[in-house]
Amino acid sequence: MKILIISQYWAPENGVPQRRWSWLTGILEEQGHLVTVIAPPPHYNRSPSLGEWWKSGSFRARTEHETINHAETVVRTGFFPAGRSLTQRILNQAAVAAAALWVIGKKPGVLRNYQPDLIIGSVPALPTSVVTYIASKRFKAPYVIDLRDAWPDLISEHERWNSGLGDPSFREKVLSRGPVQVLGFVTKWAMNYSLRESDGLIVTSSLLGKALKERFDEQQKSVDKPISVIRNVFPPEINQRVSEHEERSADCLNVLYAGTLGRAQNLTNAIRAVARTGEGGYQVNLRFVGAGAARQELVRLAKDLNVKVEFSSKLAADELAEQYKWADTALVHLTDWPALEQAVPSKTYELMNLGIHISAVASGETMELIEALEAGHVVAPESPEALAQLWMKLIDEPRLLDVSTVGAKWVAEERVNVAPREFLRMIDNFETD
Template identity: 30%
Template sequence: MKITLLTHSFSPEISPPQRRWAVIADELAKLGNEITVVTPRPRGNSVQGATPFINNQRIQVKRYKSMRKSKTMVGKVLKHGVDAVLSLPEALKATRPDVVIATVPALPTLIVGYAVSKIRGVPFVVDLRDAWPDLLRESQVLKWRWLEPMVSHALAYLVKRSDLLVTVTHGLAIKMRLNGVKNVATIANGVETERPEVAIDNEPRTQTLQVLYLGNIGRSQGLETLIQAASILGDKVSVRIVGNGTEKRRLAELADELEANVDFRDPVYGDLVLENYAWADTCIVSLRPDWPSFEHTVPSKLYELLYLDRHITGMVRGEAAGIITAAESGEVVGQSVSALVEYLTNLAANPEKLKTNNHGSNWVKKNGSLRDAAQAYAKLLSDVVIRVGKS
């Protein structure tokens, strides 16, 4: 098959869609498919000198200029519109594909993918990585009240007209079927399991429980609970929050106000990530409790932590909580300050509970391999090409 993939981020950038699609695209290429990736030129977080594919002669990356990210709503809307206009010619320059895939939540990517599929007369596949459009409404990320319904309706309209919708969780697939989407399948997230083993030399444990959160620091994570718990526990815990995001400054101010033992650090990559994992006794995976969409949301970071056999403190529910329990690599905690304080106190007093005994890596190898996901994806794409061709 000839596959056109439209995504707003791709290797060597560091992002959730890149982590998912760099591996899947490579495996699809190994199966004999030809993949054309249409994506913006990388900005910011990139792996310099990285080799994005093991076997890349069947993968062609077409990049287009993109505006810099804006902090204003007007700027963001303008950037998305310009990106959509610039990506369309690149998507149409390639040889006619057998199928077009668009990754979401980037609405312009969805629009361009739908347009290219219609112009080319080929099936349209949507790879839905988050619980959109519900999450758009719950997060109120669009500050203009009139804009959110328009974007939500546009998302729903285009998704319903896809020939195949691929979700990353089963709960989201059920939700989309109830919303009227007919052809839905689930290809979960995961990690690259066919890579050299990574050995993490854990630092010697101290009497102070060392708690790490590493990742995006936004409204979705609800990290206020962790900071408030740290302020109550005092010297019993040392909390390190590594990353960047819209809520970082506000959370740092909260920690100062509460005199919480929290160390905020800038984002890290590569070996520095492993150094933070070596420092930590337990790693936090958190999603705020008051957005219903997080019942069927699984943070992609969870699979990486499991693969590296980190002990996980899961402030999550639904499918994410189920994975932590099934993998036997930590515990799911009630999403309240009192529950977290009680749990961390108990964990500090019983350090034997921090042992994971390789349960996480064993679970991921069986259930979270992106190579296996690509094999399943190839079958879905072949089926949709045949089905649409017959119709």
């Protein structure tokens, strides 16, 4: 089959969406499918200045063949430089979506006589679902939406998106008085429409798949609409258990958070928990490795609470492996938005694969998986006291930090057998004789 993938994130950029689709593209190509991609060039990890952007001609489309890891053809769209603020991200995603629509409408170069058998749109970014719907009309082909998070339900939490970022800016105050609500309503309606009209859905958690099926049943839109659960169990950058752990101290706990310092995490909760352990006479050493919109507020809060917290930028795989050896436990952290009960951070699977004890602040499916697979301990979101009590208990009873191999074996089975089988079963629905 000829399969067209539409995404705003693609290799060689290194992130969860990119790694997920490098893995899935490999599965498709192993079965003989021909993959063509519409995506912007790498620009999220290093956002160029407006001058660099203009001089490089990054607003123009171009075609790439034979990428580093796979043989897909990539049509690179134009883009507008991204930023960390919500406003800049919305502008970037809108610009990339508009550029993708131009490519779809114009069908330049390799797309001139191209006719896909199936179109897959990867969300996020949010506009991709609408772009995919329009592409299905342009190419007269069925389409599937790969819904990586609990969208569009997360849009309902827009009033709390910046709750962990400190005091709102003047721009945020102005936009929140009407424009954000209107944009949120339109985006949610458009996404729901594109999901309802899709010929199939791919989700990353069973709870999200169940919720969508129930929603479509109520709307009588679920007839013959396949929904596949394909978890974020793509091959990790560090692919072996951390066996050479540094000797544990009897009177402290080393806690590592490696991931996005973002809105959905609200990691101020973890810093407040460290402060509470100090008040109880315990020592918790917390390290953040990563970047995100909340970093500045986390640094400020740690200083205000007089809590020693280490911050490091995103590290290469070999450097991150050293951090894992240092850690007694790794933190998986989500805030208390109801939609996040249907989400499972991809870091959860990586930590299970490595055999590192997980201190999880979560509910819903993340909680269920960690507890069922004996991968660590879970406390409720937005309760610094509960997290502090867990960490103090781990110091008092260090044997609790030992985890079984159940989680690692389950992740391996999902990656090697379950996910590929479910993915190809979805693709087979659109095979023609």
